[in-house]
Amino acid sequence: MRYFFQRFLQLLLVFVIVTFVVLVVMRVGSNNAQELAIKLAGRPLKPEESDALIQQYNLDANFISQYLTWLKNLIFHFDLGFSPQAGQSVADLLKPRVWTTVLLGLYANVFGLLIAIPLAVTQAYRRDRPFDKVGSMATFIAVGIPGIVLGVFLKLIFVVQLGWFPSIGDKIYPWDDLHEHFMNFFLPTLTLTIPVAAIYTRLLRADMVMTLQSDFITLASAKGVPPHRVVWKHGLRNSLFSLVTAVGTQLGALIGSAVLVESLFDLDGLGSQLVVSVLSADLFTVQSFVAIIVLIVVVVNLLVDLSYALIDPRIRQARALG
Amino acid sequence: MSIGSTTNITQAALRDVQGPLLELTDVRTHFRTPRGLVRAVDGVSFTLERGRSLGIVGESGSGKTILSRSIMGLLPSKGTERSGSIKFAGTEVGNKSRKEMRHIWGKEMAMIFQDPMTSLNPLMRIGDQIAEPLRLHLGMSKADAAATARRLLQDVRIPEPDRRLAQYPHEMSGGMRQRVMIAIAMACGPTALFADEPTTALDVTVQAQILDLLGEQRRERNMSLVLVTHDLGVVAGHTDEIAVMYGGKLVEKAPTKRLFAAMKMPYTEGLLASIPKLEDQSHSRLNVIPGRPPDLVNPPKGCRFAPRCPYASARCNEEEPPLTATQDDPNHSYACWYPVGSPEYHEARARINASAGVN
Numbered sequence: 001m002r003y004f005f006q007r008f009l010q011l012l013l014v015f016v017i018v019t020f021v022v023l024v025v026m027r028v029g030s031n032n033a034q035e036l037a038i039k040l041a042g043r044p045l046k047p048e049e050s051d052a053l054i055q056q057y058n059l060d061a062n063f064i065s066q067y068l069t070w071l072k073n074l075i076f077h078f079d080l081g082f083s084p085q086a087g088q089s090v091a092d093l094l095k096p097r098v099w100t101t102v103l104l105g106l107y108a109n110v111f112g113l114l115i116a117i118p119l120a121v122t123q124a125y126r127r128d129r130p131f132d133k134v135g136s137m138a139t140f141i142a143v144g145i146p147g148i149v150l151g152v153f154l155k156l157i158f159v160v161q162l163g164w165f166p167s168i169g170d171k172i173y174p175w176d177d178l179h180e181h182f183m184n185f186f187l188p189t190l191t192l193t194i195p196v197a198a199i200y201t202r203l204l205r206a207d208m209v210m211t212l213q214s215d216f217i218t219l220a221s222a223k224g225v226p227p228h229r230v231v232w233k234h235g236l237r238n239s240l241f242s243l244v245t246a247v248g249t250q251l252g253a254l255i256g257s258a259v260l261v262e263s264l265f266d267l268d269g270l271g272s273q274l275v276v277s278v279l280s281a282d283l284f285t286v287q288s289f290v291a292i293i294v295l296i297v298v299v300v301n302l303l304v305d306l307s308y309a310l311i312d313p314r315i316r317q318a319r320a321l322g
Numbered sequence: 323m324s325i326g327s328t329t330n331i332t333q334a335a336l337r338d339v340q341g342p343l344l345e346l347t348d349v350r351t352h353f354r355t356p357r358g359l360v361r362a363v364d365g366v367s368f369t370l371e372r373g374r375s376l377g378i379v380g381e382s383g384s385g386k387t388i389l390s391r392s393i394m395g396l397l398p399s400k401g402t403e404r405s406g407s408i409k410f411a412g413t414e415v416g417n418k419s420r421k422e423m424r425h426i427w428g429k430e431m432a433m434i435f436q437d438p439m440t441s442l443n444p445l446m447r448i449g450d451q452i453a454e455p456l457r458l459h460l461g462m463s464k465a466d467a468a469a470t471a472r473r474l475l476q477d478v479r480i481p482e483p484d485r486r487l488a489q490y491p492h493e494m495s496g497g498m499r500q501r502v503m504i505a506i507a508m509a510c511g512p513t514a515l516f517a518d519e520p521t522t523a524l525d526v527t528v529q530a531q532i533l534d535l536l537g538e539q540r541r542e543r544n545m546s547l548v549l550v551t552h553d554l555g556v557v558a559g560h561t562d563e564i565a566v567m568y569g570g571k572l573v574e575k576a577p578t579k580r581l582f583a584a585m586k587m588p589y590t591e592g593l594l595a596s597i598p599k600l601e602d603q604s605h606s607r608l609n610v611i612p613g614r615p616p617d618l619v620n621p622p623k624g625c626r627f628a629p630r631c632p633y634a635s636a637r638c639n640e641e642e643p644p645l646t647a648t649q650d651d652p653n654h655s656y657a658c659w660y661p662v663g664s665p666e667y668h669e670a671r672a673r674i675n676a677s678a679g680v681n
Binding site for chain 1: 428
């Protein structure tokens with residue numbers, strides 16, 4: 001418990017540092033508070049308008065005070081600022097788009113694991129046989145193709161040539177209409193899932209091959225345990241560490257890919273919005289975007305940490321002592 | 323619970339068939355490697371009666387571990403060539419697939435490995451690891467299996483069994499873990515137990531305890547024990563018979579007492595001489611057998627030990643000596659042209675002593 005409290009504080013610190021650095025980087029170019037206010041508003045301001053903004057967001061103070069004001073507004077008022085481009089508050093702008101990116105990330109991970117685990121386990125069990133060789137070749141190719149190239153390729157075939165899926169995506173969620181959701185999310189999900197599944201498969205296969213050579217695996221066989229149980233019960237759990245670590249680290253890369261994939265399939269999400277916001281120097285939106293992404297990454301890594309302890313009693317006990 | 327036909331045959335055989343539990347005839351295990359065919363086990367024959375114990379002794383690379391795994395059928399099928407006959411309780415098991423052997427593993431034949439630190443699943447509770455074969459082979463309920471596991475821990479002299487059942491391997495010492503391995507091996511009451519260097523990774527004081535425990539369990543359960551080791555000292559007090567292996571072959575086999583009293587094979591003599599003795603002066607040089615075990619891809623033409631044998635003559639390098647019984651004891655056999663005690667042996671010894679004296 002103490003371990004997780006420490007870990008939580010560490011990750012909270014990560015969140016604070018990252019969002020603070022982003023705030024400084026975005027604002028450091030302005031010479032005075034008036035200029036910054038104009039930049040935030042994205043249009044020329046009357047003096048009283050700019051004074052009101054400076055007052056509201058504490059713009060004439062140092063960066064630390066500015067940051068604390070931003071954090072205070074976020075925590076107490078859920079006020080993420082406003083987006084001059086969209087003409088609405090950032091919260092209202094991002095709220096309907098968050099689910100697109102979150103669902104894409106979730107799908108890519110869940111389906112990636114659902115593909116990778118059985119594939120890697122079977123490959124490791126049939127090591128160096130044809131199934132393993134074909135599998136290794138396929139995952140090698142899939143890891144090598146840049147996600148965006150794969151996306152373009154899929155779009156050309158299934159949208160342009162075959163016309164199976166709509167050419168302009170619509171953010172329809174499963175709780176709205178499952179079939180429409182599938183039509184709009186299938187290709188972006190596939191584009192994100194294939195490389196992730198390939199990486200997961202390669203990592204797990206390598207660990208699993210090592211594990212299956214262990215003495216305790218031979219002992220399990222010598223006890224008369226059937227092969228499927230030897231592999232799944234004794235082998236898999238002892239081979240999960242690289243995979244679990246990868247789930248945490250892949251997340252950042254996945255969000256990066258989501259930016260491209262959402263733009264490619266015209267799916268309205270955080271990623272596609274980020275492209276628009278960055279190009280138009282929409283400071284509040286970019287700041288909020290980073291905050292949300294960091295929060296997700298931090299939470300997932302906390303879960304990854306938790307799962308190490310769930311998997312391995314040695315880690316559990318070492319943490320309890322530490 | 324479904325019981326495979328294999329099991330039925332074996333169990334019936336165990337009750338009805340009078341005769342040896344284990345009967346090996348010309349067992350060969352060869353591995354295909356890029357270097358060529360490795361003749362790890364090259365024509366081994368012996369029998370083992372029910373309830374008796376056999377020590378298989380030899381250096382690293384003599385084929386003793388491969389032999390024990392061949393008997394159990396635990397070797398990977400890929401790249402392995404097996405021939406000869408292995409009869410277990412009257413049933414041929416040498417040609418059985420892993421799938422068929424699975425019903426025998428853990429139930430009729432069990433194995434203990436060398437390193438207790440790596441042989442237990444680090445992520446599974448001790449209790450579950452002992453209960454696993456009980457539930458699989460005997461179809462016990464969870465509660466029955468747990469109760470049996472508790473009793474097994476008591477049998478192998480582990481204090482506080484209830485607390486230990488819930489522990490993981492890393493919470494136990496090496497000796498404790500080896501006791502757990504024995505408990506797992508005993509779980510389903512096997513008729514044959516293969517212990518592959520069971521004490522090599524343990525402290526000397528713990529070694530004796532584990533060997534005593536194995537002996538005691540064997541007697542109580544009327545189980546046959548095959549004890550594989552490089553250490554003649556280990557088998558000396560704990561087996562009825564000893565088989566000495568060299569270069570994939572048996573080179574001498576005799577009842578334990580007889581072997582120590584009247585060994586015939588110079589290799590056995592060398593093994594015994596290389597055990598340090600208490601009466602030796604401290605810091606005296608250890609006796610070693612010079613040279614290395616033979617290359618099993620291209621073994622020597624004649625006696626495989628000839629290149630390292632101090633008494634070897636021309637014939638030893640040309641003709642391979644067969645394993646033959648001694649005249650006075652049919653249970654004692656050896657493979658040597660000029661065994662310990664023969665006139666040629668004494669002649670060679672005199673020659674060696676003389677040359678040592680000159681120097």
